[in-house]
Amino acid sequence: MNEEGAKLQESSINRSKNWRDILQHYKIHLSVGAAIVIVGMSAFAHFKNGQMKEELIKTLREYQEGLILIGGEMKYENIDCSGIFATDCEIEGIKLSMMGQEQLSVRSLRLGNMESLSEFKAFAKGESVEAAMDIEADDVALPKPLIAQMIAQNVNNAFQQKTLHKLSSVNLALKVEVEGSPMHMKHLIVEYFRIDNAIMPLEFSMRAREVSSDAPDAMILESFALRVENRAVSDVTYESVKSFTDTLAQDEKILFLKEFALKPAQMRDKEKASIAINGAIAKRFEADLRTTSGVIEKELIRAMIQMLQGKIDEIVLRGENQNNLTMVQIQTALQQSSSMGDDAARTYMEDKFTIEVEGN
DSSP states (O other), rough: HHHHHHHHHHHHHHHHHHHHHHHHHHHHHHHHHHHHHHHHHHHHOOOOOOOOHHHHHHHHHHHHHHHTTTTTTOOSSEEEOOSSSOOEEEEEEEEEEEETTEEEEEEEEEEOOOOGGHHHHHTTTTTTEEEEEEEEEEEEEEEEEHHTTTOOTTSSSHHHHHHHHSOOOEEEEEEEEEESSSSSSEEEEEEEEEEEEESOEEEEEEEEEEEEEOOOOOOEEEEEEEEEEOSSHHHHHHHHHHHHHHTSOOOHHHHHHGGOOOGGGGOOOHHHHHHHHHHHHHHHHHHHHOOOOOOHHHHHHHHHHHHHHHHHHHEEEEEEEEOOOOOHHHHHHHHHHHHHHHHHHHHTTTTTEEEEEOOO
């Protein structure tokens, strides 16, 4: 290689080295900058979360003071708030009592989007706001008298006690957006309201506007969805029959179980007995179809029959407003369609408010 070529090669090597040095220089600066941003964000989040925690403690203290005036008491074990862009707070070990009797206990309550706390406090006072609420409650133990009201009054004590035990604890979740005041909400969006229990979990969602306490019939329900899941329906139907037959004399027991095509000895096999019991209940529903009016009622009964027969584990009911109808207009349309045949009723409702029932 001649001298001129050597100089060119050396110059190229030097330029490459300079570029590497420049890039390395910028990498160092970028790393330092990123570290500063992360530390800054963490410090801001820590400060913001601390403020949210103080505000929540203040709100809870005000609520506790109000409860004392009516003979109530609320206690909790701990509060923790965290999050970078949005703050979530978790309250642990909540106990609510009235007149010295515990009414409600919650293992943990998560309050999301705490930045909206002030808006919802204003909303509770009757002011107009635009805010969102995100709540999850785990292991909510309801008082037994309240659970008993949720169960039919004509059941015997043995069945009631078993059902109470299954419903003794539930998980709840709610996510809501509101625009307006308690007296008049321009928009109400329930993204989900979930009740998770050991028998039949359900989830409800809806979108509505013009929700007014002065004129409830003028509300425009844009859409809704209700989802129910079969988790232990067979347990309830089996325990209902078994607990009743246990109170009967042998001859009465034999006569009663004929309704389910069962003999007393077969009740010892819970799985097979449950199939027979649910099958008998499904036949009762099938008989009701002949006298049931209304497409939706019929579809729900058909879905319940399929669930009792073990063909589906979930029922979904959906509705959608097709023409900005108010609640009173929807009710009137549904009432008018109830006397029609299935096809005619669907045709009549398709430009008003459509409702579908699905089984999965």
